[in-house]
Amino acid sequence: MQSSVVAGLRAVAPILVGVVPFGMIYGVVAVSQGLDRLPAILMSSIVFAGASQIAAAELWGQGAPWFIVVATGLVINLRFLMYSASLAPHMNDLQPWQRWLGSYLLTDQGYAVSVIRFQSPGEVHRFGFYLGASIALWSTWQASSLLGVVVGLQVPAAWGLEFSVPLMFLALLIPTLRTPTPVIVAIVSGAAALAFHTLPLHLGLIAAATTGLMVGAWRERFA
Amino acid sequence: MSAWGWILALGLGTFAIRASFLLPRRRGEPSPYVTRVLQLVPAAVLSALVVPALFYVDGVFAPTWTNDRLVAGVIAAVVAWRAKNVMVTLIAGMTVLWALMLFG
Numbered sequence: 001m002q003s004s005v006v007a008g009l010r011a012v013a014p015i016l017v018g019v020v021p022f023g024m025i026y027g028v029v030a031v032s033q034g035l036d037r038l039p040a041i042l043m044s045s046i047v048f049a050g051a052s053q054i055a056a057a058e059l060w061g062q063g064a065p066w067f068i069v070v071a072t073g074l075v076i077n078l079r080f081l082m083y084s085a086s087l088a089p090h091m092n093d094l095q096p097w098q099r100w101l102g103s104y105l106l107t108d109q110g111y112a113v114s115v116i117r118f119q120s121p122g123e124v125h126r127f128g129f130y131l132g133a134s135i136a137l138w139s140t141w142q143a144s145s146l147l148g149v150v151v152g153l154q155v156p157a158a159w160g161l162e163f164s165v166p167l168m169f170l171a172l173l174i175p176t177l178r179t180p181t182p183v184i185v186a187i188v189s190g191a192a193a194l195a196f197h198t199l200p201l202h203l204g205l206i207a208a209a210t211t212g213l214m215v216g217a218w219r220e221r222f223a
Numbered sequence: 224m225s226a227w228g229w230i231l232a233l234g235l236g237t238f239a240i241r242a243s244f245l246l247p248r249r250r251g252e253p254s255p256y257v258t259r260v261l262q263l264v265p266a267a268v269l270s271a272l273v274v275p276a277l278f279y280v281d282g283v284f285a286p287t288w289t290n291d292r293l294v295a296g297v298i299a300a301v302v303a304w305r306a307k308n309v310m311v312t313l314i315a316g317m318t319v320l321w322a323l324m325l326f327g
Contacts, residue, residue, distance in 0.1 A: 018309035039226045046234035051272065056233055066229040073233040077240055082264040084244040089258070091245060103242035112265055163292060163320055164313050166276035167299055171312035173269035174303035182266035189267040190274030194284070197275045205271050212267035217260045 004125035008132025011113045016136060018171060019050075019109070020144040021164040026054050027148020028155050029162070033061025037149050044145040048104070048138065052076040053145075054165070078206050083111040090118050090126050098127055105134035112172055181223075185216040291323040 023044070030040035035057055047053050052073035059069045083106055091102060114130045155161060177183045189212025196204035277296035278286055288294060299316030306312065 015309050018313050021313065035226055039230055043226075043230045043234075046230055047237055048234075049237055052233065052237065056229065060226060060229065066232070069229045070232045070236065074236045074240065077237045079264065079268040080237070080241045081243055082261060082268070084241055086258070086261040086264060088244040099246050100242070103245045104238060106241040106245070108265075108269075115262070115265075158324075160317075160320055160324065163276075163295070164317060166273045166292075166296065167313050167316040168309060169269050169272045169276075170296060170299055170316070171303045171309040173266065173273055174300060174312075175307055176266045176269070182263055185263045186266040186270035190270040193271040193275045194278055197279060197284075204275070205268070208271035209264070209267040212270065213260065213263060216263035216267065220256060220259050220263075 001125040001128040004128030005132035007117075007124060008113070008129035008134075009136045011117060011129070012109060012133040012136050015109045015113065015172075016140045018164070018168040019137060019140045021161060022050050022168055023141050023144025024148035024151065024155075025162050025165060026050055026057070027145045027150070028152060029054050029148075030057040030145075031149055031152040033057045035060070040149045041146055044142055045138075047073070048141065049073075049077050049080075049107070050141065051165070075203060075206055079108075079209065080106055083108075086115065087111060087130075090114075091130075094127055102127065102130060102134075105131070105138060107134065107137055108169075108172065110134040110137050112176075116175075181216055181219050184219065185212045188212045188215045289327075291320055291327060294323060295319040 026044070027040065030043070030053070031037060035043075040057070043053055043057075047056075055076055056069045056073040059072055060066075064072075084103070087102075087106070091099065094102065110130060110133045113133050114126070117124060117129055118126060173186065177186060189208050192211040193204055193208035196207045198204070199207060273296070277293045278284060278290070280290055280292065285293070295316045298319050299312050302315040303312040306315075
């Protein structure tokens with residue numbers, strides 16, 4: 001199992017470098033929206049989901065009611081439902097504490113590197129690999145968002161550092177486009193996201209992803 | 224107003240979503256078809272996150288070459304395809320963005 005933990009850590013290492021600016025951006029956004037430092041820092045371990053943390057902090061800063069802030073964050077995090085279902089078959093034989101810990105640690109990047117590894121040939125202790133990748137991501141997220149909170153308002157907005165958020169999602173997206181079906185799904189989903197961009201409550205993301213997945217499901221069934 | 228309430232609610236709700244299929248003991252295993260569809264989830268979700276961030280500037284649809292983020296994103300996508308490396312992609316995208324902001 002230990003070698004699998006290390007393998008997970010190594011697999012996620014190149015992604016960690018991209019998580020650092022993401023976490024720092026969250027920290028900067030959180031304090032610049034008027035969040036106190038302690039809740040801004042602890043949100044990273046209580047919620048532990050970057051995109052939703054950034055969106056929630058921005059909405060709260062704009063004076064949105066608390067239930068809109070929560071609903072928007074949950075809508076953004078609904079994608080974890082699909083990751084959870086996708087990972088569950090790989091985690092059939094786990095102890096309860098491993099399921100609780102694994103659930104808490106579920107992220108885009110940890111999911112991505114784990115699923116890619118589980119689908120590749122060669123033996124691996126799956127929970128060990130997932131744990132190694134996830135704990136590395138968790139630690140990096142805590143440290144970098146803490147750094148962002150401390151640096152706070154001193155980062156000039158003119159640098160456009162928040163652009164590293166879509167760049168990181170892009171770097172994760174491109175490697176999934178190896179066969180025609182995911183390419184079509186990504187094109188449909190991206191186009192739908194443009195069309196649905198003005199939907200309320202950030203529903204555009206889920207509506208667009210669902211549209212892309214429905215086209216993908218149709219292709220898997222009939223094409 | 225204190226932020227603790229919505230932070231805790233968002234944290235609990237997010238955990239419930241993450242745990243939905245991982246925690247229950249007696250859950251059916253997805254069929255091979257469902258599994259194949261679930262494997263398309265990252266492409267669908269990540270694309271829905273990326274594309275609007277490149278095409279919308281301050282809430283306005285801007286599908287033109289004067290949109291610095293769109294140009295930087297397209298170049299970063301090519302770099303990501305060739306390099307298969309997050310940090311190289313980040314550096315390439317930010318470098319192009321800064322160059323366009325300075326000299327564009």
